[in-house]
Amino acid sequence: MPAAAPAWDPGQYLRHAGNRARPFADLLARVPSLPADPPRIADLGCGPGNVTVMLADRWPTARITGYDTSPAMLDRARTEHAGPTPAGGRLDFRHGDARTWTPAEPHDLIISNATLQWVPGHAGRFADWIAGLAPGGTFAFQVPSNFDAPSHRLMRELADSARWKDRLAGALRHGDAVLAPEAYLQRLTALGCTADVWETTYLHLLEGEDPVLDWVKGTGLRPVLTELGDEAEEFLADYRTALREAYPRTAHGTVFPFRRIFAVARKED
Template structure:
């Protein structure tokens, strides 16, 4: 899988839809033991959902971590600083593949990030060990690698025209585990775990809205791999766009994108 470059403006085109799963995850996180609490957001992106943590815990010291300079620049500019309750929101560069907390945390949360991290479940041990007693590790990830927007992308990338450029570039089909596998891993680490799935039916507006959605996320590795050849990049996107138009037809009220996500909230014993 190619490490993608990220475009904050493209990602934020559907900011409301993308923030909703984080709000749903946040609603299931129990009270935190620290006063004020210490919180980390792994894969914070442009910081718009990290800011929701400050609304829930206004006294907390919250740090959003990301490995994209472009995303961090946007987060610094739009969201960093003191919070209304006397806490602080800041951002720092880090990679979830290697990040280990330097101090105890009351909450480690990650939204739409871990599916980009190979062997991410192996990191759970370090993160849970870093939680204070009674602290929580919570995450959500897209769980729709079998959906047309991904399946069609993979099929197109595997055709004779594109496989030489895009072989092994896209996110693999095993990048997310089953709900039962996550539950088992978290429970064996001594946590009370709550794992569930939700399918959202996003109604998107505008021209080719599913393409615009995936250009902000799942298509990024292909766009990155073809960045040095704009003609080829545009040709691949045009072919993919046509496939998406058939798979996700528009209606008078918009275009419906069914999108399944997987959630987990794991609380460490007090």
Template sequence: MPSPVTPRWDPAQYLRHAGHRARPFTDLLARVPDPPGGRPRVADLGCGPGNVTVLLADRWPAAHVTGYDNSPEMLDGAHVDHEGPTRGGGRLDFAHADLRTWTPPEPYDVIVSNATLQWVPGHAGRFADWIAALRPGGTLAFQVPGNFSAPSHRLMRDLAHSARWRGRLAGVLRHDDAVLTPAAYLERLTGLGCTADVWETTYLHLLKGEDPVLDWVKGTGLRPVLTALADDPGAREAFVAEYRDALREAYPAGPHGTPFPFRRVFAVATKEA
């Protein structure tokens, strides 16, 4: 049986819905307290093309902010578009990292992650190392999708496990256990000595254009399938067409666009000062 694949990312496709994707990050960042130091050290885990990492430099202009990612395609764009000195005398840079093994190389004041940890099996087991690297009063903050039971993901998994596709795709996609419940995150983070604020929100995005839900997932959740079938364009197109038809039925277009409910789980954990 195939196993989960490391997706190959397409920054341009990902950024097609950049506005909707950035909103959860801004909502998360609004709940992150300012660190005690005047020139904080900040990490963005899973920075992608860097378009939201710049918001960290805007929030703390004197900070040294590093965005970490394991995608060469994403990092290439981030280096070109965003790297360099910031207006407050700080710096924004980017580096390769695998979050399954990444351990902070120095003390940090803030570690954030936006819609990335769902790709890291057992990510809650990494919290202890990351929190240990925070300076007193520092914060670990993240948000993850909580929509793995939504039609967008359920239909994708059902199709991948169908008779036609299971030989090539069974086991490629993630399931509900890719993220924990809000209560489980709260328990993990408070158990590590942090004051934790955990919540969930369902956004109702109104998407425009033809097959906009398919266009959305082509930038994120569908990447493992597109990667697994990359060597067979005909099969890839056939899967996408079948999936597209199912999405059209599950997410009918309305007079002003296609409503796309999207649940997300947030956590802000602050280390004791």
């Protein structure tokens, strides 16, 4: 039986909003000028909308639509961010699944922030999205590249243990959730784009008690929390102990290295 789709918690996700938004800002800084004014923009996997609003800051007149599959995330985004923007643009949020979404009209920018790692075979969608760009438009995304880091490796090892393997079989992602940077570059250039692909490792200095556990509760651990429900505390007790050893607390906080892959692909004019 396939694992249930993760249930998302906007409040938990936003507990580390500043650190989570930084990669999007770095991605956005490399996006070139867009071909139309006002531009048409789609944000795939918009979550609670806290980074989608950064698109309106960059392109104040843009018509921007954020897409997500989580009702809880969309409710938060609509409540806090939807509506007209001061310069005459508009910010909307709709249900949309990156596994099937295709632009219904030409877009100047299709962007995705830390979402495509949840979409098996996502590189197979690139052709449809690039085809949906206006000439000179851009497709840009960033994804985590830390599936071999202790935070994810320890999670998988515990899920594969005798206590949990029957309950959590197939629930967690592995290293093949994303491609190598070179593979993304090859895919995008083969589709006729001028592509810029790079990797960055952030060294987040986290504060508080068990901050790495608090971080992954908002993202990578969601499938476990969804599947186990009230039994999750037993899993968390063992996982917490393992994370404390892997990420020891220092006098200045807990260092959490996080590697990410970025890609910006511009369609030919």
